[in-house]
Amino acid sequence: MNLQIETLEATKLALIERTRKHSFLARCRAGTVTLDELKLMLVQQGLYSTYFTRYLCAMMANLPSNQEVLALAENLFEELGLAPDSPRPHYLIYRDMLEHFGLTLERARPLPGTRQLIDAMFANCRDPNPARGLGALCLGAEALVPAVYSDILAGFSACGAQPEELEFFRIHVECDDGHAETIRDIMVQLAAGDNDQIDQMLEAGRHLVDARLAFFSSIETAHHLAWVAAEPEAA
Incomplete structure (x- = not known):
């Protein structure tokens, strides 16, 4: 089991490093990204x-027992604003952030990369093998959030934005490490004695x-x- 944890942790760190090398995040850290891009x-x-x-619900539907579902319910409750320390739905916090910058999702269309990201997450979370959804949500999402969102916050700060204007990103930097650990623990249990499951998680x-x-x-x-x-037009 320790070897599985080491494998997952090593892969997590490698994926974080790979993600942060993207020029968009590098420019956020350097303070050269533009507010329009952000x-x-x-x-x-x-x-x-x-x-x-x-x-999350699609992935939970494929978990082997209610024990794992219960462990992930805390994440779901926080997202929905049903947790004692998270009384407001996260989508409303995000909406407020958008409105502050004069933005809305109404009539917005996903770019090709956004559609690819949505489709990839749904494909893995809906896979009958829960290892795929767990790997996607942990290694491909929750584990990345603290580092990626910290870079994005640095970009906004360089553009003059104030911390209180970016509450959504701030709360996820603080809480998503715990979410990733919860999912990782389920991954380790699921993969006990089955290295093929670890491979599926890493691939996802x-x-x-x-x-x-x-x-x-x-x-x-x-x-x-x-x-x-x-x-x-400018010319």
Whole structure:
């Protein structure tokens, strides 16, 4: 079991490092990302995050017993605003953040990378083998959040945004490490004595990181195309 934990932790760190090497996040850390790019990211991330409780429920439906379902229920309750220390649904916190920046998800359309990310998460969470959904949600999402959201917060800070304007990101930096550990513990139990399950988890995590990188690349491409299209008007 210790070897399984070591394998999962090593893969988690490698996937975090790989994700943070993307130029979008590197520019967030360097303070060279633009506010327009960050606002575009907010809308696209909002489209992906809208489905988060459904990703989680789809994966929970494939868990082998109610014990694992109960362990993950805390994550679900926090998302829905039903936990004592998280009394407000996270989607409302995100909506308030969007409104502060003059944004809305109404009539917003997902970029190709956003659609790829949504489809990848649903595909893994709906897989009858729960190892796929667990790997996707842990290694490909929750485990990345503290590092990725910290980079995004740095980008917003460089653009003059105040911490209180970004509550959604701040609370997830603080709580998602615990969520990842909860899922990891279930992964270890599920994979006990079955290395094939570990391989499935790692593959799903890598699949989601590939999709996340495509998500960031889509944002950069869309922003560049919008900038090029606006150039003649500026001239």
